[in-house]
Amino acid sequence: MDPADFVARLTPVSQKFEQAGVSSVAGLGAMDVAQALAGLDRGPYLLSIVMWAGDTGSLYHLENKLWADVCLVATEQKWIVTVGAEMLRGLSKMAVAEFVMPRLCAVCRGRGLINSRNGIVRDCNMCRGTGKAKISGRERARFAGISQNSWQRVWGSRYESYFIAHLNGWEIVASDHIRRKLNAA
Numbered sequence: 483m484d485p486a487d488f489v490a491r492l493t494p495v496s497q498k499f500e501q502a503g504v505s506s507v508a509g510l511g512a513m514d515v516a517q518a519l520a521g522l523d524r525g526p527y528l529l530s531i532v533m534w535a536g537d538t539g540s541l542y543h544l545e546n547k548l549w550a551d552v553c554l555v556a557t558e559q560k561w562i563v564t565v566g567a568e569m570l571r572g573l574s575k576m577a578v579a580e581f582v583m584p585r586l587c588a589v590c591r592g593r594g595l596i597n598s599r600n601g602i603v604r605d606c607n608m609c610r611g612t613g614k615a616k617i618s619g620r621e622r623a624r625f626a627g628i629s630q631n632s633w634q635r636v637w638g639s640r641y642e643s644y645f646i647a648h649l650n651g652w653e654i655v656a657s658d659h660i661r662r663k664l665n666a667a
């Protein structure tokens with residue numbers, strides 16, 4: 483079973499999962515999920531409950547965890563952050579929002595598929611079947627309050643390599659963990 487599908491079973495919140503292509507099935511109890519997530523590190527754990535169990539109350543903690551981890555990298559690598567740690571915090575918030583609650587593609591409305599005129603269903607060209615709207619570097623820079631120039635030279639690649647990559651890593655760890663637990667059960 484797909485981990486997302488598994489965690490989705492716990493919650494009646496289904497619209498989000500349907501959008502993500504995960505069918506929601508009622509049935510598993512809180513103990514099941516507690517068991518499957520037990521032993522996960524904080525980052526992957528928070529990501530799982532926010533992304534797959536609809537626990538939006540933990541978004542704030544997820545953002546803070548990412549922020550704290552990136553601050554460690556920043557110190558290690560001696561990043562020059564002119565406007566202080568708050569800027570890293572803003573980027574953490576943006577990365578979490580983008581990762582956990584992606585904007586839906588305007589063409590297919592998040593389905594990833596479109597019906598062409600002759601009735602054939604095919605992958606949406608705009609989002610290449612992901613259902614997610616692509617956010618440009620220009621938009622990210624504007625949202626983060628960083629100049630386009632500075633975004634292109636420095637922040638764009640840091641954003642991908644540390645913020646988004648961190649979340650990606652957590653998702654992989656969490657999926658593997660849940661899969662292992664399910665197989666062992």
Ligand SMILES: [Zn+2]
Nearest residue numbers: 587590606609
């Ligand atoms: Zn699309």
